[in-house]
Each structure stands twice: as structure tokens, then as C-alpha cells.
Amino acid sequence: MFAIVDYDTGNTRNLKKALDYLGIENILTSDPEKITAAQAVILPGVGAFEAAMEALxxxxxxxxxxxxxxxxxxxxxxxxxMQLLFDDSEEYGLHQGLGLIPGxxxxxxxxxxxKVPQMGWNQNQLRQKDSFFESIDQQFTYFVHSYYAECxxxxxxxxxxxxxxxxxxxQNDNIIGMQFHPEKSGRVGLELLKNFQKMVKTNDFTCN
Amino acid sequence: MLAKRIIPCLDVDDGRVKKGINFVHLTDVGDPVEIAAQYQKQDADELVFLDITETNQKRKTMIDMVEQVSQQVFMPLTIGGGVSSVDDIKQLLKAGADKVAINSAAVSDPDLITAGAEKFGNQCIVVAIDVKYDPETDKYFVYTHGGHQKTDLEAISWAKTVVEKGAGELLVTSMDADGTKKGFNIDLYQKLDQAVDVPIIASGGAGDLADFSEVFLKAKVDGALAASVFHYGELTIKDVKKHLKQKVVTVR
Incomplete structure (x- = not known):
């Protein structure tokens, strides 16, 4: 069971719909026990950094x-x-993140x-071989964001x-972040979600 | 760099796609879910659904439609037509829309743009503007209510106003070009491009492949919207993208 963390952020339901479509068992929950017991945890998010941290x-x-x-x-x-996974953000002042990926x-x-925000389809370059996500190379995915990760x-x-x-x-070991919306990136996005499921199943994070 | 977007637009009347779509493999020519899935297969970059239902009581039907489409189709969805309150925006976003297009209500109640942008972020607030050229003044004017009502608003300054109010994107239809299949109104989009710095979607006039490359190369718009050329199979999205690639326009 995958847990999608429900903390009243925008459009988590579209992510749930994508997982449902792929037949990946999931629940939308804010229950610490269910999140702790989950096979994998998905942290969605739309909006401002500090508001999201505060909601968490x-x-x-x-x-x-x-x-x-x-x-x-x-x-x-x-x-x-994904941005919440990093150390901090300069969006509306300096705010602390979850600190799971240095940056x-x-x-x-x-x-x-x-134009800012970057809104639309942009083409990906693979920067690391032997990744579960290598199918993304040269593919376009859908972005909507005004801030980016420096790492x-x-x-x-x-x-x-x-x-x-x-x-x-x-990616930092078992921690993965996607800046784009896989749930809005057509078949490329759906494939990346499936690849994440594969990674979870094999329990292999050896990409770095 | 961002790909230029090719966007089919679907008119929806009481939950059904109006006039039907002439695709080979459709079993139900008016089913929004099936049509949206076909366009996803064709690699459309986004879909716009415009609710042309005349009665307000049927709004619920549109929300149900968005809910159903977003269970099967995983690409950006913009919904417009009769959106007139923050609650309308909220319900459409909750049902699965990524963006909501406000047209007549942006004119009658410009603060709705700001209220929507503050609550949901300007990336999901699209202002749709229908414009017509006035030869006497050599200016473009804004029309509302599906193009039936002329306003005193000059289109370029109105575009600036709505962006200041919080619009994250403009969907601008040239009523003069619409339905002619003689190409997009390049002059209009060049003027808009100089006036505002949010993405602009050109609409009205698409007839052949060259119309698409012209609007992207000459007017620097971010997306081009079309309805009948796609619906009736005169052009496929694949054809358009192949042509644009040849013209060195970045597409997905």
C-alpha cells in the first residue's frame, strides 16, 4: 500500500487518480500510523513552501x-x-524543509x-545512468513552478x-523528488510512476 | 526550453461534446472521456473544455465530466464557460481541472481574477478574452457572453489589466479570424506579446499547417488552440508537430 500524504494541499486527487489508473494500491491519509506502515510514501504539494511545512x-x-x-x-x-525534501527554501523568506536531500x-x-512560473512541457536530460527513471531521457514532462532545487x-x-x-x-538513496507532475505528463509520467513502483518492489536504491 | 503547446478545444453542452468529433475509432462521438483519451494518444499538450450549456443549473454536469475525464486522461485540463465565482473555480479544480478560464465574469467582476489567483495561485487562473478589430479606431475591443456583447474595453490594455489582477495565462480568441481557417491574427498576438509577460494562447483561424508555424514564429505565443481542424480530422496533432519541428519550433 502506498500512502499519499494528505495535508490539505492542492490537487492530491489527480495523483490518486493516476495511481488508481495504474492499479497501484494507495490511500490518501494524514494518519501517522498508516504513513509509517506504508510500503512507500508520496508527498504531493502545490502552493507555497512555508504554508505546506506549516500544514505538515x-x-x-x-x-x-x-x-x-x-x-x-x-x-x-x-x-x-519534492522541494520540501530539501534543507530550506527562500520562498517568502528563508524556511526550513524536511532535510532529506542536501540542497x-x-x-x-x-x-x-x-516567463516565471515555468509552466508547460520541458525536455529532460538524463544525468545519471542506471536509474529506475532512465526512460525519462529526452522525454517531455509537465512543469508548473517558480522555484527550483540547487543541489x-x-x-x-x-x-x-x-x-x-x-x-x-x-534522488538521495530512498528519497526521490520529481519537480514536474508525473500525474499530468501523459504516458511518460505514468511510466515514471510505474518505475517508482518497481523501485519500491525491488527495494533497490543503488542509483547513487 | 518549453515546448510550444498544441491545444484542441472542445465545446461541451450538458456534459456532451457538441457536434461530435470525427475520429475513426470513436464509438461514441459525443463522449468527452473517449475524445479526451484519443487526444492524449495523439500527444495533444493540453485540452480546453468550454461549457456552452445555457442554464446554470447544469454546472454540476460539467463538474462530473471533469471528474470522469481526469480519471482516464493524465494531461493538463483547462475548463471554462460560465465560471463566475471563487466557488466555481474551487469545484472545478477539485474535480480535476488544472486551470480555469474566466471570460465574461472577468469583465463584470475583475476582482474575481485576484480572488482566484490569491486562493489557488495565478498558474491556474486563465483569463479568456474574445476580441474583434474595429477599423474606425484601428483597435481591438473585448466582447463578452460568447461574443454577443461588445464592451468599451480596448483589448491590449484589458490584457494588461487582467495580468495585473493576477491572470497567469491569457487565452485570446480573434473573432475576426475564428471560423475562417485563414490563419491566426498575427498582428493581435504580436501586440499582446509586447504588452504582457504571461503565456498567451492564440485561438481562432487555424486552417492549415503553415498557420501554426506562422503564429509561433511571428508572434511568439506559447500555445495554439484549434477546434474544427482537429475534430474533423483535417489535421492531426502529429501532422502539426511534424511541421513545426521542420520549422525549428520546439514541440513535444
Missing amino acids: RQRNLVSVVQKVAKDKTPILGICLG HIKAIPKQAGL EERFLVASVDYGIEIPSIV
Whole structure:
């Protein structure tokens, strides 16, 4: 059973619909016991960083997610959920994240001709071989975000070019983050969710 | 770099796609779920559904439709037509929409744009603008209520206003070009591109492949929307993307 962390953030239901469509057993829950018992934990998220952290704190879920991470349960953060996995974010002041992947969340610089938020389909470059997610190479996925992760190259699985290099998939052992929305990225996105399921089944995080 | 988006638009009347769609493999020509799934297969980048149902009581039907489409189709969905309150926006997003397009209500109640953007983020608030050229003043004017009512709003300054109010994207239809199949209104989109810095979707006038490359190359829009050329199989999305690739336009 996969647990989708329910903390009143936007559009978690579309993610649930994608998992249902793929036949991946899942529950939408904020119950610490169910999250702790889950085979894998998915942390969705839309909105502002600190509001999301506060929503997790109110439900006493920060330590729960950190604990399952430590117990090597695979965790998949999506969009803002991926950003929460990092140390901190500069969105509306400096705010602390979950600290599961070393790195910082920064604003996408507004360069000539580039609109912020980055909203639309961008093409991924694989940055790490032998990953469960290598099918993403050269494929387009759907992004909606104004901030991006700055992290060491060893955590980078794939990235897109948006004036700067923006990490699209990151991984630190059992902790995975996807900046784009796999649940909105057509068959490529669905395949990535299936690959995550495969990774969970094999319990193999050896990509880095 | 971001791919330019090719977006089929579907008119929905009481939960059914109006006029039907002329795809070979459809068993039910009016079923929104089946049609959306076909467009996903064709690699459409996004779908726009416009509710043209005349009575407000049927809004629930649209919400059910969004719920059903989003269980089968995993791509960005924009829903418009008769959206007039924060609650309308909320219900559509909750049902599975990614973006909501506000048209007439943006004119009658511009604060709705701000209220929606503050509550749900400007990335999901699209303002749809129907415009018509006025030769006397050499300006474009905004029309509402499905193009039936002329307003005093000059389109380019209205576009700036709605972006200031929080619109995250503009879906701009040239009523002059719409239905002609003679190409998009390049002049209009060039002016809009200079006026605002949010994504612009061009709509109205798509007839052949060259129309798509022209609007992307000359007007720098982010997406191009079309209805009949796709629905009746005159062009496939694949054809359009192949053509755009040849013209060195980035597509998915």
C-alpha cells in the first residue's frame, strides 16, 4: 500500500487518480500510523513552501516523514512535495524543509524572455545512468513552478534547461523528488510512476 | 526550453461534446472521456473544455465530466464557460481541472481574477478574452457572453489589466479570424506579446499547417488552440508537430 500524504494541499486527487489508473494500491491519509506502515510514501504539494511545512507541522507529520525516510521507506516528493525534501527554501523568506536531500530551493531567475512560473512541457536530460527513471531521457514532462532545487550533482537524476539547469528528478538513496507532475505528463509520467513502483518492489536504491 | 503547446478545444453542452468529433475509432462521438483519451494518444499538450450549456443549473454536469475525464486522461485540463465565482473555480479544480478560464465574469467582476489567483495561485487562473478589430479606431475591443456583447474595453490594455489582477495565462480568441481557417491574427498576438509577460494562447483561424508555424514564429505565443481542424480530422496533432519541428519550433 502506498500512502499519499494528505495535508490539505492542492490537487492530491489527480495523483490518486493516476495511481488508481495504474492499479497501484494507495490511500490518501494524514494518519501517522498508516504513513509509517506504508510500503512507500508520496508527498504531493502545490502552493507555497512555508504554508505546506506549516500544514505538515500542524498534523505532526514532519517527524513522521523524517522517521520513515530514516527507516528506508521509499519516499516520492512531487512538485512542491519534492522541494520540501530539501534543507530550506527562500520562498517568502528563508524556511526550513524536511532535510532529506542536501540542497536549497531558490527562485528561478527572471531572465530575458523566460516567463516565471515555468509552466508547460520541458525536455529532460538524463544525468545519471542506471536509474529506475532512465526512460525519462529526452522525454517531455509537465512543469508548473517558480522555484527550483540547487543541489550537488550526485543527487541529480535528470534535469531540464530553462535558462538555467533545473533538476527534474533528484534522488538521495530512498528519497526521490520529481519537480514536474508525473500525474499530468501523459504516458511518460505514468511510466515514471510505474518505475517508482518497481523501485519500491525491488527495494533497490543503488542509483547513487 | 518549453515546448510550444498544441491545444484542441472542445465545446461541451450538458456534459456532451457538441457536434461530435470525427475520429475513426470513436464509438461514441459525443463522449468527452473517449475524445479526451484519443487526444492524449495523439500527444495533444493540453485540452480546453468550454461549457456552452445555457442554464446554470447544469454546472454540476460539467463538474462530473471533469471528474470522469481526469480519471482516464493524465494531461493538463483547462475548463471554462460560465465560471463566475471563487466557488466555481474551487469545484472545478477539485474535480480535476488544472486551470480555469474566466471570460465574461472577468469583465463584470475583475476582482474575481485576484480572488482566484490569491486562493489557488495565478498558474491556474486563465483569463479568456474574445476580441474583434474595429477599423474606425484601428483597435481591438473585448466582447463578452460568447461574443454577443461588445464592451468599451480596448483589448491590449484589458490584457494588461487582467495580468495585473493576477491572470497567469491569457487565452485570446480573434473573432475576426475564428471560423475562417485563414490563419491566426498575427498582428493581435504580436501586440499582446509586447504588452504582457504571461503565456498567451492564440485561438481562432487555424486552417492549415503553415498557420501554426506562422503564429509561433511571428508572434511568439506559447500555445495554439484549434477546434474544427482537429475534430474533423483535417489535421492531426502529429501532422502539426511534424511541421513545426521542420520549422525549428520546439514541440513535444
